[in-house]
Amino acid sequence: MSGLYSTMNVAVRGLTAQQGAIDVTSHNIANANTDGYSRQRATMETTTPFGMPSMNNAIGPGQLGTGVQISSITRIRDSYLDYQIRDENGALGLNQGKEEFLSKVETVFNGVSETGVSKLIGKVFDSWQALSTSPELSSTRTVVAQQSKALTDELNSTYNQLSTLKGDCNAVIKQDVVDINSMLNQVDELNQQIIKVKVGGNEPNDLMDKRDLLEDQLSTKFGIKIDKQSFGGQDIKVTDKDGNSTYLVKATSNTGVKRFYYDETTEKISLIDKDDVNIPPHSPIDYTPTTGELKGYMDVQTNIATYKNKLNSLAKSIAFSVNAVHDGSATSNDGIDDFFVNSTNHTTVGEAGITAGNITVNPIIIADTTKIKVGAGENPGKTDGTRALAIAQLRDVKFKIPDNSDGITTRAGFGNTITGGTTSLLTISSATDGSTIGGYFTKIVNDLAIQTQEATRTVKNHEIQLASLEQSRTSISGVSLDEEMANLIQYQHAYAANAKIISTVDELLDLIVNGLKK
Template sequence: MSGLFSTFNIATRGMSAQQKALDVTSHNIANANTDGYSRQKANLETTRPFDMPSMNNAMGSGQLGTGVQVSSITRIRDSYLDYQVRTQNGTKGSSEGREKFLTEIEGVFNELSGTGISTLVDNVFNSWQALSGSPEVASTRNVVAQQSKALTDQLNSTYNQLVKLKGNSQDVIKQDVVDVNNMLNQINELNKQVIGVKVGGNEPNDLMDKRDLLIDQLSVKFGITIDKKSLSGEDLKPTDIGDMTNAYLVKSDPNDKVSRFSYVNSIVPKAVPPASTVQKPGDAGSYDVTYYKNGDTSTDANKVTITMDLTSAQYTSLDQSRVLWADSDGNAIKTDGSLIVAGDAFNDLALFIPKTGELNGYMSVQADIDVYIDQLNSLAKGIAFSVNAVESGESDASNDTLEFFVNGEDKTKEQDITAGNITVNQDIINDVMKIKVGVNDTTGSTDGNRALAIADLRDVKLDIQSIKPTTTRAEFLSGKFNVDATLGVSTISSSSNGMTIGGYFTNTVNDLAVKTQTATRNVTNNESLLASLEESRSSISGVSLDEEMANMIQYQHAYQANAKIISTVDELLDLIINGLKK
């Protein structure tokens, strides 16, 4: 019904609605710099009018409005831009993960300084060249020994730093597993709260913002897929699920099972006495695989060890990925969701290997580190085999009584030389006159032909790229070791498909430089694209202080106008009530 009291109620509703709109504006301004906050809007609509049309009042004057109310407070969000940003987050995360460690590998090789391996290789051959000119001088022999020792020390240091760097990348993966599981638990709790608020008929805008921010952060780790459910619930799973039957990490239904991730902390060869040979990491054999539930290494209660047989390829796959699918308690599971138990094989393990995100970058860079370690080992073996063969005149290590380069861990096992254990024979360092430099293979020979033949090795193309961990000197030199008619000593002939020692290492460094430049370029491009997407999203969801100030003035004026109506109605009521007494 109409009347002054009806007008009074309309104005009261108007003041209340404008006040709520001011509250929303104030909330927007307060969170203008809050990460993940989405601008909110108070949606105003008219309240139910009087005199709804019916058969009884068809001839009436029509509906009479009763004012305004806030129908809802919604957040401004574009789900498609969210999808694009999260997809780009994964791409950028992968590039950044690779670039971070590839840059560190470049620092390990240190080729821009004067102490890099390339420089030291040149110094070694230069010292042999100088020795060929004055083989009778002890000081030139000492220079050969010390320059060679400097090279092996640098090879040892580079190898150990690469191994440490690989361990660092695995530590980052372990921390990412912990962070991912924590984020998933938070998202799951927020999911429940969002649904609870929606059931009550309200809009959980701030809760959904917090959930979206966590999902944005999660998308940096790996690609994600989101299924929208009723009451604003969300089901979340990785984009790359492999053969997993239940790949969901978050479910809107609290009764549904979800998965988590666990971290493989160590893969140790299992000693099975009596052992005729020592099983090295990477060899096919039996291993103790130890993982920690949810990546939490703070207590041994989370430690689980499984014994299984691994091929060399399976060892490499497990070593480079390290992340296992697990149930909500962190127990490793198979692809069908059942638990891994004693006696299960490698193929029963469900490895999580994403194709995008930081985890992908950290996993893929381990393969690069392994390649550079292998190439460094091949370089060390190539140097040792070739110098030892010419210096001793023997193509078979079993006939060499005084090797120049030896395995520092066991000098009787030249075939096991790596960049990590290569060193100069201590007997030669103690007595440099034992270095064989002349045609006569005795240490007392004073002509420099043998030293010259070793110096000439810098230009010989060797099959270094074909060296394997099990390659022996005899296999390496097969068909290529013969007497040089000019020098009168045994030397190595070039291989048509071979590479010089310097060229081989230069090729390794150049390959690293190309990969690093590619990763850096990808990071720059991805950052630019992500910045553009985030700017587009911010233009929609972000808070504009100018716009909020304009809204504030608009709501303020509307509030004042409604207050003026109440004041006017008050005067009219006073006139009616008190004026009629006169």
């Protein structure tokens, strides 16, 4: 029924509703700069009016309203934009991971610097050329030994730096896996809290924001798929290249839920049971990311291994070709006459097992440069310079240098035609479709530069796309201080108006109660 008390109740409800709306506005303003926060809105609706059809209702002109109430406090969020942003996060994370380490690999090769491998290769052949024209000078022999040692030192350094980078990449992947597992545990906990709040009939807006932020971060690490469940729950899963799905988070049950595991030795990522603490874990499932930082870093590991193999191929082509002409033999010997040797045990293995990491100039030659063979005969004292010239001319010989020369263990392994030797000067002919030693290294540097530039270009493109999507999401979910201040003034006026009604009703009641006593 209507009356002053009914009017009072309507005003009180209005006061309460406006106060709630002011609280929501205050919360929005307070979190204007909070990462991942979605602005919230108080939705108001009329309360149940008087005059609903019943046996006892008096007939009147119409239903009398009973006021207003806040029906819900919802966050403003576009799920489709979330999906697009997470997909773009994965692509950006992949290319950022590649660019980060490829740029470091490019710096390691340092192919255009005065002390880089490219320059030193040229200086080595120049020194042999100078030796061929002045074989009688001890200084020219010394320069050959020094320049060659500088080249092997640079190859050693480059190889070791690549190995260090590969180790750094390994460590980053390991830390990423730790971080991912921690975030998955947080999402799991938030999932359960959200469900409990939803079951209680409330909206866990801030909890859902925290979960969404974690899912955004996870999408940068690897490709995630999200299935929405009842009461705000979510299932998170990964899908392999064959389309098989594995659950990382479940809303209703942890049965079969997995976590990531990284084996540094095999450099493989596996999925293991969530609570498996065994090292190594039981029954791991091999998993290869299809996007995200993990994919980028794992690709870079392969890239670094490839460049190490190319550097090994370069070292072998230098060592085997120079040694063959210097020794006058198409086959390896015990290392006594080898110019380039394996530093790990040169006295017994000579050049066997030589890599960019262990190649060096024979210590016997470093100690006594007269051991350098410069003439056509076997006697190192010969000074006609023809052998030194033949080595200098290796600069222009094209070798069939594979990117991975693990299977090449002999001087003839590159497929070049070798003639002469022992009693006559050995010569190496160019191979069809081959590459010079200097050209091969230049190609390594150029390929790396192209690969790095492509990663950089792709990163920039994805950054632009992601920025556009983030801007769209901010325009929907972000807090506009101007808009919130306008809402605050609106709610303030409504609050004041409801307070005025209460004050007016109070005066009327005072008039009725106290006025009747007079």
